[in-house]
Amino acid sequence: xxxxxxxxxxxxxxxxxxxxxxxxxxxxxxxxxxxxxxxxxxxxxxxxxxxxxxxxxxxxxxxxxxxxxxxxxxxxxxxxxxxxxxxxxxxxxxxxxxxxxxxxxxxxxxxxxxxxxxxxxxxxxxxxxxxxxxxxxxxxxxxxxxxxxxxxxxxxxxxxxxxxxxxxxxxxxxxxxxxxxxxxxxxxxxxxxxxxxxxxxxxxxxxxxxxxxxxxxxxxxxxxxxxxxxxxxxxxxxxxxxxxxxxxxxxxxxxxxxxxxxxxxxxxxxxxxxxxxxxxxxxxxxxxxxxxxxxxxxxxxxxxxxxxxxxxxxxxxxxxxxxxxxxxxxxxxxxxxxxxxxxxxxxxxxxxxxxxxxxxxxxxxxxxxxxxxxxxxxxxxxxxxxxxxxxxxxxxxxxxxxxxxxxxxxxxxxxxxxxxxxxxxxxxxxxxxxxxxxxxxxxxxxxxxxxxxxxxxxxxxxxxxxxxxxxxxxxxxxxxxxxxxxxxxx
Numbered sequence: 296x297x298x299x300x301x302x303x304x305x306x307x308x309x310x311x312x313x314x315x316x317x318x319x320x321x322x323x324x325x326x327x328x329x330x331x332x333x334x335x336x337x338x339x340x341x342x343x344x345x346x347x348x349x350x351x352x353x354x355x356x357x358x359x360x361x362x363x364x365x366x367x368x369x370x371x372x373x374x375x376x377x378x379x380x381x382x383x384x385x386x387x388x389x390x391x392x393x394x395x396x397x398x399x400x401x402x403x404x405x406x407x408x409x410x411x412x413x414x415x416x417x418x419x420x421x422x423x424x425x426x427x428x429x430x431x432x433x434x435x436x437x438x439x440x441x442x443x444x445x446x447x448x449x450x451x452x453x454x455x456x457x458x459x460x461x462x463x464x465x466x467x468x469x470x471x472x473x474x475x476x477x478x479x480x481x482x483x484x485x486x487x488x489x490x491x492x493x494x495x496x497x498x499x500x501x502x503x504x505x506x507x508x509x510x511x512x513x514x515x516x517x518x519x520x521x522x523x524x525x526x527x528x529x530x531x532x533x534x535x536x537x538x539x540x541x542x543x544x545x546x547x548x549x550x551x552x553x554x555x556x557x558x559x560x561x562x563x564x565x566x567x568x569x570x571x572x573x574x575x576x577x578x579x580x581x582x583x584x585x586x587x588x589x590x591x592x593x594x595x596x597x598x599x600x601x602x603x604x605x606x607x608x609x610x611x612x613x614x615x616x617x618x619x620x621x622x623x624x625x626x627x628x629x630x631x632x633x634x635x636x637x638x639x640x641x642x643x644x645x646x647x648x649x650x651x652x653x654x655x656x657x658x659x660x661x662x663x664x665x666x667x668x669x670x671x672x673x674x675x676x677x678x679x680x681x682x683x684x685x686x687x688x689x690x691x692x693x694x695x696x697x698x699x700x701x702x703x704x705x706x707x708x709x710x711x712x713x714x715x716x717x718x719x720x721x722x723x724x725x726x727x728x729x730x731x732x733x734x735x736x737x738x739x740x741x742x743x744x745x746x747x748x749x750x751x752x753x754x755x756x757x758x759x760x761x762x763x764x765x766x767x768x769x770x771x772x773x774x775x776x777x778x779x780x781x782x783x784x785x
Contacts, residue, residue, distance in 0.1 A: 323397045323418075326370045333360070333369075342366035347374040347398065354378070358385035358408070365391040365411070371398020371419075378402040383424070386411045388433070388460060395419060400428075406447070409434040410460055422446050427453055428476065433460025439468045444476065448502060451476040455484030455513070464488050471495075473509075477502030480529065485514040492522045500530025500555075507531040509554065518543035528553045533577065536561035547571055557582045558598065564588055574598045580617060604629075618643055618660075624650045635659055640666045641683060647673050658682055663689045664706060670696050670713075671721075681705050686712045687733060694721020701728045709735035710756060715742040722746045730754075736761045737784075740777065748779040759784040 326346035334349040338361040345367065351359050351374070359378040360369065362385065369384070376383040376398060383400035386393045390411035399420040400406035406421035406428045412435045419442045421428030428444040431437050431454035444451030451473040456462030465488040473480035473496045480499035483489050491510055500507010507530030512519060514537050526533035526549060533551040536544070536559075544567040551558035551574045558577040559569070562584050570591040574580035580598030583590070585607050592611040593600075600614050601621035609629045612619075616636050620643040627650045634641040634657045641660035646669035654677045657664040664680035670693035679702045680687035687703040689712040690696075696713075703710040710730040715721030722745040729752045730737040737756035740746055741763050753759045762777050 323370075323372050326372060327368065330368075330370065336360070338363060339367055339369075340364055344368045344370070346370045347372055347376075350375045350377070352377040354380045356380045358382040359402070360384045362386045362390045362393050362411075365389070365393070367392075368394040368396070369398070370396055373397060373399070375399040375401060378404070380404075382406070382408045384408070386414055386434070400424065405430050408432060409437050412436055414438070416440070416442055418442065420445075421451070424448065427451070429453075431455075431463045431466060433457055433463060435461075435464050435466075437463065437466045439466070440470055442471045444471060444473045444480070446475045448477045450478050450482050451480045451499065453479075453482040453484070454486060454489065455482075456486070462486055466490070467492070469493055472497075474498050475501060478506045479508045479511040479531070479535075481509070482511040482513060483516065483519070485516065486512075486519070487517040488519075489516075490520040490522070491524055492520070494524045495527075496524060496529065496533075497527040498529065507555075508535040509533045511535045512537050512541055515539045516541045516544075519545070521546040521549055523548040525549070526551045526554065526558070528555075530555050532557045532560045534559045534561070536564060539563065540565060542566055544568070549573070551580075552576055554578070559583065561585070561602075569593065580614075582621075584622075620644045623648070624652070626650060628653075630654050632656075633658075634664075637661060640664075640685075642666070645669065646671075649673065651676075653677050655679075660684065663687070663708075665689065667691070667693075669693060672696060674699075676700050678702070680710075683707065686710070686735070687730075688712070690714050692716045692721075693723070695723075697724040697726070698728060699724070699726050701730075703728060703730045703737075704732050707734045709733060709739045710737045710753075712736070712739045713741070713743065715740075715744070723748075726750055728752070730756065732756065739763070744776050746777045748777070749781050751782045753782055754785040 327344040330344035330346040382405045383402045385408045388410040394415040396417040401423040403425045405426045406424040409431045415438045422445040424447045427450040428447040429452040454463035469492045475498045480496040496509040509526040509529040533554045540563040542565040549572045554577045557579040558574040564585040567588040573594045575596040580595045583602040586605045588607045595614040597616040599617040600619045603622040605625040607627045614634045618637040623646045625648045630653045637660040640662035641657040642665040644667040649672040656679045660683045663686040664683040665688045668691045670690045673696040676699045682705040686708040687706040687710045710733040725748045731754045733756045736758045737753040738760045
């Protein structure tokens with residue numbers, strides 16, 4: 296029994312079905328007039344409308360229902376098709392424009408196999424199959440809508456390419472409930488233009504937890520779309536991208552919550568748009584290795600934003616109770632983000648190279664506001680770093696970076712702690728910042744040569760401005776090349 300006030304698993308799935316728009320099972324429109332009646336295992340060889348008048352439960356090597364011709368509609372009228380020896384329903388190659396609706400499939404192997412092009416499954420319950428609920432083998436432009444794919448031994452649905460049949464391109468999975476399957480909920484292998492929209496994908500991975508992702512892209516993938524889905528409590532990631540590369544991903548408006556690994560884990564991502572998604576309470580929120588991509592206006596609650604971003608834009612994200620970073624920003628624009636209340640460093644990077652970091656707010660974090668091991672050739676402007684437990688902004692090694700118009704106050708350690716390399720002293724421009732009430736030095740330059748610290752307001756810090764050379768390798772004459780002037784220190 297569930298604790299009082301906590302919805303049961305059944306209630307959660309019912310709510311997901313309703314949210315997905317799944318048609319009411321048990322009430323079906325009348326079958327087409329003149330439809331051919333089917334009451335047992337059948338191979339369909341003529342176009343037309345067919346209606347099931349009874350359950351079909353067989354032990355048959357081929358499918359219980361085989362479709363070998365185009366322009367066929369099968370209306371199950373709520374009946375069940377089962378098969379011990381083969382698939383429940385199979386649509387052959389060359390059997391195009393086939394529609395299967397209002398039927399339950401549950402067998403020892405695969406529920407429905409689609410090989411022909413332009414197939415439609417509507418209001419199909421593929422549940423309890425020993426293998427996969429729905430398998431698309433090379434069939435293009437398949438449409439899977441208002442279906443329930445549940446408790447299958449392997450995948451809820453998998454679509455992929457084969458040498459014989461080609462690739463499952465332009466498939467659409469829409470308004471489906473995909474729950475409690477043994478492997479991934481939905482998987483696509485080497486496809487182009489697939490879309491998953493308004494689906495409720497929950498609790499997959501019971502059998503193979505390492506593969507139990509909500510949505511998985513396997514091999515090279517081009518132009519997938521994920522829109523307005525709920526990806527919840529899967530044993531792996533909400534979405535996992537293949538190591539070979541995902542190009543042209545459009546992920547918009549998804550809710551990604553309580554997955555046991557990452558919300559999104561995307562390797563070798565190119566030209567992606569990830570925007571207006573919500574991530575909460577996953578082991579990690581977003582981990583992407585992205586080039587020429589845009590990550591915009593996402594919400595992270597008790598979740599991290601991580602990865603490596605090259606030639607990309609990261610704008611307007613809200614990260615509450617998690618951190619940004621763990622990787623790199625290279626030739627990227629990182630602006631207008633909020634990082635609030637991370638347990639450790641708010642922004643933690645291996646490197647920031649030739650990037651713009653501007654108009655961000657990093658506040659109330661348990662370590663540094665921003666900490667990067669390397670910072671070269673960056674513009675850091677108009678940010679607010681405040682009330683973090685340690686430094687406001689800290690660089691371990693860096694050079695040729697500019698800090699202007701930042702507000703740095705109330706941090707427990709130094710306000711701006713900018714270190715170059717002891718082997719090759721570097722230069723910073725620090726101009727017109729307001730640095731106040733920090734527990735350490737307001738502006739600290741270490742191993743710097745040829746830097747300019749000018750026209751800053753530096754007040755009520757433990758110490759004002761310091762230029763130091765902690766390593767013996769730095770020539771004191773090089774320190775003398777720094778210019779510190781026209782600052783207001785109080």
